[in-house]
Each structure stands twice: as structure tokens, then as C-alpha cells.
Amino acid sequence: MKRVLLAAFLCAPLFGVVAAPTEATGTDPFTQGSAEAGAAKAAPCAACHGPGGNSSNPEWPKLAGQNARYTFEQLQHFKNGVRKNPLMAPQAAGLSERDMRDLAVYFAQQPASPGVASENAVARAEPLYRGGDAKRGIPACAACHLPDGAGVAAAGYPRIGGQHARYTAVALRRLRAEHAAASEPLPGNLGVMAAVAAKLSDEDIDALASYINGLQ
Template identity: 40%
Template sequence: MRAFILFSSLAMNALIAADSGAADAEAGKRKAETCVACHGPNGNSVSGNFPILAGQTARYLYLQLRDYKEGRRKDPNMTPLAEALSREDMFDLAEYFSRQKPAPLNFKPDPKRVTAGARIAADVLCTMCHLGQMKGQNEIPRLAGQQPDYVLKQLKDFKARTRTNDGGNMTSVTQTLSDEDMLNLTHYIGSLF
């Protein structure tokens, strides 16, 4: 069974990689015009209600759009928008936003919370998936430079199991975290860029 799951995962990754080779960032830029209203110019959201898309990996962005489209991830604003996207649209948008440079945040982390958050991140092994400095990789999101309010909401959603499109990893990790732990993690992550 494990071999089948590994093979299936590798096959899906190869298919995504092959398809994304045809992604067109310029077409993505044109298609992203409606995204600016929430996600900001070039994907640099200025509101904690919306994530920063700039600098995320194309693979992560594509998978999130696909999950919204297919109902594995739900949001009253994003789901209807994603449902209208073609596979090509999703690849183009993902490629465009992945090439944008994240802008610095206007966030002042509390030094005591940063220290506590760093300890929590080490305890729950955040860098095993999100890598050092929370830079992200492949289908694992970049957290450094992300809107702190958005990060906190996602942690709470994983804990409440209202967001479940992660294969269970974040759902499992967040079960061990208190609200205070999540707030401290948010300040730690908010101190990174």
C-alpha cells in the first residue's frame, strides 16, 4: 500500500511538473487583474484577511487553486473564482505570482513572543517542511513575509479542522498548540522575511 501511495504521489508530481512547464507568466499577469482587489499589486496583500501570493512556489499556488476549484479547500470568496478557472489559467496564475517579489510587511513583532514562537517552531519541527527561515518548498508554503493575521487564521482553521487540504500534517501539529502558542508562532513567523 505504501508503495502504491508513493508511486501515485510521484506520478501526480510528474504530471504537475510536465503541465506547469507550459505555464505562461505573461498570460498569468493579465489573468491576475481580478486578484489585485484582494491580494494586492503583484500579489502583495496589505490586509491580513488575504494571503500574500508573491514569492510562493508555483506548485503550491497551483495546488491551492486546484483545491479551491475541486472543493478540497473552501472560502466564500475564492471558491467561486477558482471554479471558473481552467487548468491553464491556474498554471499561468501560479507562474506569475511565483515570480513576484514579496514586499516587506508593516508588522512589529513582540520580541518576547518571537522568542517563545521560535521555541515552539523548533519543538513541533516546522522547518522539516517549511525549511529554514520558513522559506517553503514545492507544495509547502513560504510563511516568511506572510500576513501574520492570515497565518494565525490558518493555524486556527487547521486546528478546528475547517481547513483540511494538507494531508493531515498541519491538522496534527496544530492539535498540540494552544491559542497562545499560535499567537507566539505568528509573531516569530512575522519576524522573518
């Protein structure tokens, strides 16, 4: 294993400017949440997602450094049932919209711990991540998630760089299964990612998940 330092989610126009949190207030321009208020509400989250959102369990995602818009939207999805998860659903059920906004901004401002990728994953994953596969209709991951995996907050495209490989692999397989089971297209960015995941093989998913874990 070796750390890969390189310069799940895809195929939409990039936004040139990503607004940053307001320094004076700690608020976020997209969610209008407060990092200070979120810090006071985040203690229960640490049980699974770790202190500051840096989960040590590879099955639970790191939240640290994730853009606030994406985290806010996912909490809404867990609460309204768009995303189904037996652990997150009851947690989100008790959150108000203000709670979600504040928590999202708090985690966005926490420094994310780096990941490690397998050197063996690079040969398969790097071409897919950077250039996609036109023959299979797979767009480049970097088109929406950027070369370093930072994502685009203005579009709600998540940060994926440094995310646990196991979590990413499970998420891509879940999206692939949801696409196969859906009787009609899934909504928004969820539908875009599900359609892309449907074209990935197990080997693609495992290689991409490892490669993404090493992006910084």
C-alpha cells in the same frame, strides 16, 4: 514592535534542490505555467491580494513569492471543494487548469514585501519554529518550511516567511478545527498540517504567526 531578521506545513524530509523557473520562457518546472500569461490574468486577484500579490489586508494572504506548485494546488482545492472559502470558491470555479498554472507561476515570480514581528513573540515561537516540542509531538516548522520560511517547492511546502500574522493565525486555527471535526485523516500535506495544528495552543499560534511574519 521590531523587525526580526532570522536565518503552518511541517515534518517531512527536506529536498536538497529546488528547481527554479526557466529564465528564457518564464515557465515553472513543476506546473509548466507561464508568468507572462499569468500577468494578463491576474488583474481580478489584485482586488484582494494586492498589486503583484502583496496584499495590504492582513486577513488576505500575500501570494507574491509563493512557490507555484503550492498556489496551483490550493487553487485546485478551492475549485473542487477540498478547501472551502466563500470568496475564493467562486473565483476558482471560473479558472481553467491552464489559468491556475499561469497565475501560480506569475505570483511565484513577484517580489514579496517584508513583514514585521513582535519582539515579544520570539521567546515562545523561536524554539517551536526551529526545534519543535518533542514532549507534545510537535515537529519543527523549519523542517519543512526552512529556517527563513521559504518553503520547499519540490514537496509543495509553502513559503510562510513574511506572511501576514493575522492570516497565519486564522489558518492554523482553521486547520486545528478541521482536524477535530474530521472523521478520518485529511489528505496529503493538509492532513499533516492539521495534525500539527491540533497540538498548538492559542498562545502558540499567536506567537508563531507573529514570528513567521518577521521571517525573511
